Amino acid sequence: MLNKVNDLVIRGKAKLITGAVAEALESGCASEDILTTMIAGMDIVGERFKNGEIFVPEMLIAAKAMKKGVEVLKPHLASGAAGALGKVVIGTVAGDLHDIGKNLVAMMIESAGFEVIDLGVDVPVEKFVAAAAEEGVKIVACSALLTTTMPALEATVAALKAAGKDYKIMIGGAPINQEFCDKVGADAYTTDAASAAKKARELVA
Numbered sequence: 001m002l003n004k005v006n007d008l009v010i011r012g013k014a015k016l017i018t019g020a021v022a023e024a025l026e027s028g029c030a031s032e033d034i035l036t037t038m039i040a041g042m043d044i045v046g047e048r049f050k051n052g053e054i055f056v057p058e059m060l061i062a063a064k065a066m067k068k069g070v071e072v073l074k075p076h077l078a079s080g081a082a083g084a085l086g087k088v089v090i091g092t093v094a095g096d097l098h099d100i101g102k103n104l105v106a107m108m109i110e111s112a113g114f115e116v117i118d119l120g121v122d123v124p125v126e127k128f129v130a131a132a133a134e135e136g137v138k139i140v141a142c143s144a145l146l147t148t149t150m151p152a153l154e155a156t157v158a159a160l161k162a163a164g165k166d167y168k169i170m171i172g173g174a175p176i177n178q179e180f181c182d183k184v185g186a187d188a189y190t191t192d193a194a195s196a197a198k199k200a201r202e203l204v205a
């Protein structure tokens with residue numbers, strides 16, 4: 001069952017994946033396991049792209065399938081009381097169009113009890129700073145998936161810190177690590193959506 005979901009992500013079968021995810025849920029697969037197998041599928045897609053076996057269009061259709069699958073999964077992953085812990089501003093930094101990971105982080109943070117303000121992808125520094133200045137923002141979460149957009153992430157963190165407001169800054173995405181987090185002076189880095197939600201709760205505790 002999980003193998004089928006994994007395969008449908010890799011092959012970018014957006015129409016078939018909805019049924020396959022629903023079937024997996026009905027047969028008792030845990031939603032977290034289904035998500036893990038879909039993410040593993042995206043990793044394989046990334047590897048194939050890196051090796052020149054597939055190109056951007058194939059990556060894009062795999063991403064569409066992944067998104068369709070996540071839609072079916074969402075009600076099963078999200079659970080928490082809405083908005084009680086304050087606002088989280090989230091977005092993918094300037095120059096970067098990847099949003100699957102960012103959307104998962106947003107979803108898990110929302111289900112952990114925050115109100116999420118999602119700025120989308122390719123978010124200019126000024127837009128992050130303006131949104132973060134709103135009343136009640138506790139955390140600003142920035143995503144970057146490309147080594148080439150790590151400088152944009154650094155610039156975003158610097159501007160958010162320079163604004164001198166009372167929020168925490170979280171960063172993440174495939175090329176990011178704790179060392180980079182320390183270097184740019186963000187408050188927290190985590191590797192995945194579930195740990196990001198846990199960390200968000202810790203940051204406001």
Ligand code: B12
Binds near residue numbers: 047062101144148191
């Ligand atoms: C799908 C995909 C795309 C799709 C994106 C569609 C979309 N709507 O997102 C498209 C086709 C648009 C795309 C384009 C490109 N891509 Co691309 N893409 C991928 C791919 C295959 C999967 C990404 C993904 O969704 N992963 C699944 C999610 C769940 O994982 P995630 O994003 O890492 O997120 C998790 C964590 O990182 C973390 N996290 C993420 N954000 C945050 C934020 C915070 C605050 C926290 C705490 C945690 C956190 O939690 C998430 C959930 O667990 C990756 C390969 C890979 N394995 O990552 C390549 C990859 C990222 N892409 C790559 C490249 C090169 C490109 C292009 C430059 C290709 C080109 N020549 O045009 C363009 C750039 C476009 C742009 N300007 O952004 C490279 C990057 C190489 C590098 N070192 O920089 C990769 C690694 C592929 C590879 N192996 O070469 N891509």
